[in-house]
Amino acid sequence: MGKPIRYELTLDKLFTSTLIRSPEKEIVDRDVKRYTYKEFFDRIKRLSSGLESLNLNKGARIGVIEWNTSQYLEMFFGIPLQGSILHTINLRLSPEEILYTIKYAEDEALVFRDEFLPLVEKIAPSLQFVKHWIIINETGSLPSTKLKPVYHYDDLIKLGSTNYEFKALKEDEDASIFFTSGTTGFPKPVVHSHGGMLVEGLKAGSLHLNLNEDDVFLWYSSPSWMMWNVTLFGLVKGATVVYYDGSPMIKNLTPLWEVAEKEKLTILGTSAPFIHGVMKAGLDPKSQFNLKLLKELGSTGAPRSPQGYEWVYNHVKEDIWLNSASGGTDICSGFVGGCPILPVYKGETHANGSA
Numbered sequence: 001m002g003k004p005i006r007y008e009l010t011l012d013k014l015f016t017s018t019l020i021r022s023p024e025k026e027i028v029d030r031d032v033k034r035y036t037y038k039e040f041f042d043r044i045k046r047l048s049s050g051l052e053s054l055n056l057n058k059g060a061r062i063g064v065i066e067w068n069t070s071q072y073l074e075m076f077f078g079i080p081l082q083g084s085i086l087h088t089i090n091l092r093l094s095p096e097e098i099l100y101t102i103k104y105a106e107d108e109a110l111v112f113r114d115e116f117l118p119l120v121e122k123i124a125p126s127l128q129f130v131k132h133w134i135i136i137n138e139t140g141s142l143p144s145t146k147l148k149p150v151y152h153y154d155d156l157i158k159l160g161s162t163n164y165e166f167k168a169l170k171e172d173e174d175a176s177i178f179f180t181s182g183t184t185g186f187p188k189p190v191v192h193s194h195g196g197m198l199v200e201g202l203k204a205g206s207l208h209l210n211l212n213e214d215d216v217f218l219w220y221s222s223p224s225w226m227m228w229n230v231t232l233f234g235l236v237k238g239a240t241v242v243y244y245d246g247s248p249m250i251k252n253l254t255p256l257w258e259v260a261e262k263e264k265l266t267i268l269g270t271s272a273p274f275i276h277g278v279m280k281a282g283l284d285p286k287s288q289f290n291l292k293l294l295k296e297l298g299s300t301g302a303p304r305s306p307q308g309y310e311w312v313y314n315h316v317k318e319d320i321w322l323n324s325a326s327g328g329t330d331i332c333s334g335f336v337g338g339c340p341i342l343p344v345y346k347g348e349t350h351a352n353g354s355a
Helices: 016-021 037-052 070-081 095-105 114-126 153-159 194-208 226-237 255-262 272-281 306-315
Strands: 026-029 033-036 061-065 085-088 109-113 132-136 150-152 174-179 189-193 216-219 240-243 267-271 296-300 321-324 326-328 333-337
Touching (some): 016 037, 026 037, 026 070, 033 037, 037 153, 061 070, 061 095, 070 174, 095 114, 095 174, 109 114, 114 132, 174 194, 216 226
Parallel strands (some): 061 085, 109 132, 216 267, 267 296
Antiparallel strands (some): 174 189
């Protein structure tokens, strides 16, 4: 009998089955871009290929300063699958703390949106180890800067090849670095592996969110927060995944409800502070928006009051599932979370989510 084949649980496996079953399923990036899983997969191959052309080799740390956009989603896969390690830089930190995290990680390249150019130029003299500066914008042209060498993100994509073969990686290899929020001293790094994130996506997407390929899924977050990883669960299950970048608090807290109506969301992930804010604003989403397809409302980030539970069922939908969860950056997962076969009790979370 031959030796068993080891199937490494690396990040590309997150959407391998979806590419086979439903390559035309969509990823929606705000009002900026809509593209299929197949088009997305081609772009991350091009990105990995482009990064390799810069001699960013296996184990290189690449820092990213970006909003919740399709470019960040591409980097989340394209950087680790090229063998490098993604360092997501927390935008909520002070400039001094951002500099500390970049120096700690010893990032060999920095990728950032052009609006962060003043910040990057300010700290650049202290970053002699950074070999490449990569700028993102929607214009396709580079802004004026003294940083060298500097590249446009879109040019790396164009230079790359869709025939690129991802590195042969093991599931226990490092994929990404997150830093804590710095509430007890300087931010502390937490490293996550390919396999850890994939297994969590398989577990939480099915058991705690009850996601399936018919869902249209948005969980509002920023890349700086570990909850952003929840959006990956939609890719695992082959759902249509929607990204929204911007404050949900403007326009009297209506933007997320507007997206839910426009994109026909079936699952919307928010936070307890958002729900309490909508309560105080006096909104009645049930009557103000068409939410007939919305079956699940996720909530995390803080404890929710018993009144918050009542408000959801009185003012959003009577037959919705209010899915409450709580977790942490250290495990990039939930300690407690939803369970679709258990009833919802006011003021309580369903079940242990860390098993």
